[in-house]
Each structure stands twice: as structure tokens, then as C-alpha cells.
Amino acid sequence: xxxxxxxxxxxxxxxxxxxxxxxxxxxxxxxxxxxxxxxxxxxxxxxxxxxxxxxxxxxxxxxxxxxxxxxxxxxxxxxxxxxxxxxxxxxxxxxxxxxxxxxxxxxxxxxxxxxxxxxxxxxxxxxxxxxxxxxxxxxxxxxxxxxxxxxxxxxxxxxxxxxxxxxxxxxxxxxxxxxxxxxxxxxxxxxxxxxxxxxxxxxxxxxxxxxxxxxxxxxxxxxxxxxxxxxxxxxxxxxxxxxxxxxxxxxxxxxxxxxxxxxxxxxxxxxxxxxxxxxxxxxxxxxxxxxxxxxxxxxxxxxxxxxxxxxxxxxxxxxxxxxxxxxxxxxxxxxxxxxxxxxxxxxxxxxxxxxxxxxxxxxxxxxxxxxxxxxxxxxxxxxxxxxxxxxxxxxxxxxxxxxxxxxxxxxxxx
Amino acid sequence: xxxxxxxxxxxxxxxxxxxxxxxxxxxxxxxxxxxxxxxxxxxxxxxxxxxxxxxxxxxxxxxxxxxxxxxxxxxxxxxxxxxxxxxxxxxxxxxxxxxxxxxxxxxxxxxxxxxxxxxxxxxxxx
Numbered sequence: 001x002x003x004x005x006x007x008x009x010x011x012x013x014x015x016x017x018x019x020x021x022x023x024x025x026x027x028x029x030x031x032x033x034x035x036x037x038x039x040x041x042x043x044x045x046x047x048x049x050x051x052x053x054x055x056x057x058x059x060x061x062x063x064x065x066x067x068x069x070x071x072x073x074x075x076x077x078x079x080x081x082x083x084x085x086x087x088x089x090x091x092x093x094x095x096x097x098x099x100x101x102x103x104x105x106x107x108x109x110x111x112x113x114x115x116x117x118x119x120x121x122x123x124x125x126x127x128x129x130x131x132x133x134x135x136x137x138x139x140x141x142x143x144x145x146x147x148x149x150x151x152x153x154x155x156x157x158x159x160x161x162x163x164x165x166x167x168x169x170x171x172x173x174x175x176x177x178x179x180x181x182x183x184x185x186x187x188x189x190x191x192x193x194x195x196x197x198x199x200x201x202x203x204x205x206x207x208x209x210x211x212x213x214x215x216x217x218x219x220x221x222x223x224x225x226x227x228x229x230x231x232x233x234x235x236x237x238x239x240x241x242x243x244x245x246x247x248x249x250x251x252x253x254x255x256x257x258x259x260x261x262x263x264x265x266x267x268x269x270x271x272x273x274x275x276x277x278x279x280x281x282x283x284x285x286x287x288x289x290x291x292x293x294x295x296x297x298x299x300x301x302x303x304x305x306x307x308x309x310x311x312x313x314x315x316x317x318x319x320x321x322x323x324x325x326x327x328x329x330x331x332x333x334x335x336x337x338x339x340x341x342x343x344x345x346x347x348x349x350x351x352x353x354x355x356x357x358x359x360x361x362x363x364x365x366x367x368x369x370x371x372x373x374x375x376x377x378x379x380x381x382x383x384x385x386x387x388x389x390x391x392x393x394x395x396x397x398x399x400x401x402x403x404x405x406x407x408x409x410x411x412x413x414x
Numbered sequence: 415x416x417x418x419x420x421x422x423x424x425x426x427x428x429x430x431x432x433x434x435x436x437x438x439x440x441x442x443x444x445x446x447x448x449x450x451x452x453x454x455x456x457x458x459x460x461x462x463x464x465x466x467x468x469x470x471x472x473x474x475x476x477x478x479x480x481x482x483x484x485x486x487x488x489x490x491x492x493x494x495x496x497x498x499x500x501x502x503x504x505x506x507x508x509x510x511x512x513x514x515x516x517x518x519x520x521x522x523x524x525x526x527x528x529x530x531x532x533x534x535x536x537x538x539x540x
Contacts, residue, residue: 350474350475350476351450351475352475352517353419353475360418368449368450369451376451382473411419411424412424
């Protein structure tokens with residue numbers, strides 16, 4: 001094992017960790033080892049302060065008032081949007097629509113684009129490795145609109161089984177919606193190729209980038225994505241804010257999802273005219289502080305460097321994979337080449353029990369089905385435990401995870 | 415943690431009492447906790463308003479399995495009327511631990527199945 005060489009805490013990581021206040025806390029008298037980053041990430045001071053600063057110094061509504069506070073708030077909110085658009089290389093900031101999270105972003109597409117474009121005889125293709133957020137909206141719309149929902153299966157090794165893709169994608173397919181990086185298997189799907197395959201049959205492609213945008217450079221234009229969604233809180237930003245990216249012509253043609261203030265240009269008793277993008281999809285007073293916070297998160301990540309984050313997580317995950325594979329009775333779900341997370345089972349031990357034992361040592365992991373029941377059904381298991389990493393995690397923390405798992409194995413051994 | 419997984423709980427988890435099935439149960443109830451995949455089936459034989467035999471089957475975490483095992487051990491010989499009055503505190507007393515809100519669902523799943531069975535409910539009123 002080359003672990004012993006790796007356990008020198010990189011000075012860059014030490015200084016990064018000092019920017020996250022919560023990482024200083026203890027849990028049950030032990031230093032917090034936070035390995036539940038696929039659920040949500042911790043927030044750096046820059047993000048917390050950007051939101052605090054808004055509430056303390058220029059809290060006001062946006063796009064309306066002509067007073068100083070409103071102008072400052074509008075500039076901060078729209079400035080954040082511009083930086084987020086650049087972060088994913090959107091051609092224009094009109095194409096980055098603020099939503100509550102990735103789930104809401106997919107629902108906007110399902111309801112707005114779906115209603116206008118889907119009906120009996122049409123097909124929507126998703127995959128067996130989707131998060132519930134990219135399954136349930138399509139199931140709901142399927143009932144209402146009568147299209148057929150199909151699934152790309154997965155292999156026993158946790159990769160998309162693309163052998164039947166030629167049949168699954170066909171002239172009836174109107175949309176191929178798939179996850180970029182699986183939140184359970186860690187699988188990094190060949191997104192650009194899948195988009196290309198969708199386009200080849202005249203279908204659109206939606207990418208659920210919730211587990212990719214936080215961890216690797218993502219370029220919406222290079223991917224040629226028609227829609228791409230992610231949540232802010234998984235990339236050091238606050239909860240309650242996410243992004244729907246869409247191609248301009250598609251978004252222009254889509255009817256509004258919700259009606260209300262800010263999304264209209266003109267309201268008369270006889271009817272209304274919609275506002276331009278992105279406001280057409282942002283009815284009502286938005287999550288202003290959260291938008292500003294997400295802008296600060298994106299600035300922070302760019303300062304750290306997305307390439308560095310990807311490489312750091314890759315090193316950490318490879319090390320964790322190697323160490324976990326040696327724990328007696330431990331079974332890792334998914335392929336060896338993966339993003340920064342590892343889900344696993346340990347013998348017959350229930351993931352809740354594992355998580356509780358680890359928690360006693362300050363180690364936070366996720367236990368359950370991670371909002372992806374179909375994957376677990378497919379793999380024939382009820383639930384799994386998951387450790388997921390981010391830019392501030394260390395090799396030493398992986399060691400603590402392994403020690404905790406060995407301890408749990410002993411406690412629950414029959 | 416040492417408190418959560420005290421010896422008695424691990425003992426019931428590893429050596430569950432009355433796990434399996436009984437012949438011709440008068441009451442049979444199956445319940446699940448979809449959040450964590452826990453499953454439980456409870457079977458009871460009742461004579462003159464008293465539980466005379468009981469068994470459970472299922473799978474789940476140590477807390478839910480120990481809770482089921484302890485409940486089964488306790489209820490044989492008890493009257494149905496007394497059992498209908500059982501609540502959260504009775505189960506926590508049996509387990510002898512303090513439990514946070516998330517794990518409480520695990521601990522209470524067997525009670526939920528028991529009471530739904532006793533009241534003859536098709537489904538627990540959420």
C-alpha cells in the first residue's frame with residue numbers, strides 16, 4: 001500500500017480547510033470528518049459572508065426599486081448570474097436560470113418543455129442510474145401526457161449498458177435525460193458522446209450535472225447540452241438555489257413554468273406578455289441572498305481551480321478505493337474509475353448501523369438509498385453506505401473512515 | 415455509540431428471540447420503512463384477549479431488529495387491551511437507550527406493525 005507516503009497533509013488543503021468554519025467543530029468529542037459531500041458540501045467563509053453582507057448592508061428587492069439598495073442588490077444578483085454562466089461556459093447569462101435546485105430545474109423542463117413537446121407516441125429516455133429527481137418528474141408527466149418512458153440499463157459493473165442504445169434512442173425519442181456522474185456508483189458517463197447520440201436521432205439531451213459541476217470543469221458548449229442542471233449547495237453554495245442552463249432557442253420557445261411577478265413584461269386584464277430570458281422562468285421574488293452566495297461559491301471554486309479539485313478528489317478516491325477494498329466483507333458498488341464518491345455495503349451490517357458507529361468517531365457518511373432506489377433494486381440490495389469527498393478532505397480522513405468501518409465490522413459480527 | 419449499541423441490543427440483534435413464524439396466527443401484519451428499507455412481519459396468536467404466541471420476521475438495522483425481538487419477548491402473556499395502550503416510551507424503556515429523531519423510526523417500526531395488527535388496520539393512518 002502506498003498510503004503511508006500519501007499521509008502528509010498538503011499545505012494547500014490545510015489552508016483550504018481553514019476557510020471552512022464548520023471543519024473546526026467536534027462531533028462526540030472527535031474532530032469532524034465530513035464525508036457526506038454528495039448530499040451537500042460545507043460552506044466557505046466567502047459564501048457565508050457574501051450572504052451576511054447582503055442582509056446587513058444592502059438587503060432589498062431586485063429588478064424593481066430605483067433606490068440605491070435595490071440597485072446594489074440587483075447588481076450583486078445579476079453579477080452572480082454572469083459569473084455562474086461563465087463558470088459553465090454558457091454563451092450568455094440569459095441562459096442560466098435560477099431555480100431552487102437541480103430537482104426544480106428538471107421539473108421546469110418536464111412541465112414547460114414537456115407539455116409543449118411530448119405526447120402519445122413520443123419517448124423520453126432516462127437511465128437506471130438516475131437520482132429520483134430525474135425519474136419522478138418524467139413519471140408524473142408521462143401520466144399526464146401519455147408518452148413512453150424508457151430506461152438505459154446498467155451493467156453489473158455499474159456502467160451504462162449502451163449495447164442497445166441504437167434501439168433505445170430512435171426517431172420517437174424526444175429527450176434523453178441522463179446523469180453525468182452517478183451519486184451512488186460514482187460512474188462518470190460519457191456525456192458528450194451521449195448528447196451526440198441523442199442529437200443523431202433528433203432528440204434533445206438533458207444532463208443532470210449535480211455531481212459533476214462541483215467536482216470537475218464542465219463546459220456546456222463543449223458538451224453541446226440542450227439542458228444542464230445542478231444544485232448550488234453541492235458546490236459550496238447555499239441551499240435553495242440551483243441552475244437550469246438551456247440553449248437559447250429552446251428556452252425562448254418554452255412557455256413559462258410559473259406565473260407571477262418579475263416574469264412578465266406587461267400585464268393587462270385581457271392577458272399578459274412574458275418577460276425576456278432568464279426572467280420568464282423566475283416568477284416572484286427569487287432567493288436573492290442565495291444567488292449572491294452561489295456567485296461567491298463559484299468565485300471560490302475558480303480560485304481553488306476545478307482541475308485541481310478533480311485531481312485531488314481523484315487521488316483521494318483512488319486511495320479510498322484501495323483501502324476500502326481491503327476491509328473484510330466490504331463490497332464497493334460501481335466501477336473503479338469514478339468520481340469522488342464510494343458507496344458500499346459491509347457484510348450484513350445495515351448502513352444505518354455503520355453510519356451510527358462512524359458518527360461516534362466524528363465521521364459523517366450517508367446511509368440509505370441516496371434517492372436512487374432503482375440502482376439498489378437493480379443491484380439487489382436495500383441500501384448502502386456512501387462516503388463522498390470534496391476539496392477539503394484529506395488522506396488522513398480516509399484512514400479514519402477505514403478504522404471506523406473495521407470497528408463496525410467487529411461490533412456487528414455474528 | 416457505546417450507549418446506542420449497548421450489550422443487550424447487540425445480543426437481541428445477533429440472537430433475535432421469536433424470529434420466524436407461528437402456526438395459524440390470528441393476527442398477521444407486514445410493514446416497511448421505505449426510507450431505509452426495513453421490513454417487518456408480525457404474527458400473533460390471541461386466546462381470550464391474551465397474546466399466547468408471537469413471532470416476527472424481517473430485516474433491518476440493529477435498532478429495529480432488537481426492538482422487534484424485545485417486543486416479542488415481552489408481549490407473550492400480555493392482554494391485547496394493555497398492548498393497545500403501548501406507546502413510544504414503552505419501547506424506549508425496553509431498549510434502554512436514548513434515540514435521535516431519525517433512528518426513532520427504526521425503533522418504532524415493530525410497534526407500529528404490532529399496533530396496526532392489534533387494531534386490525536389495513537394500513538397505518540399517516
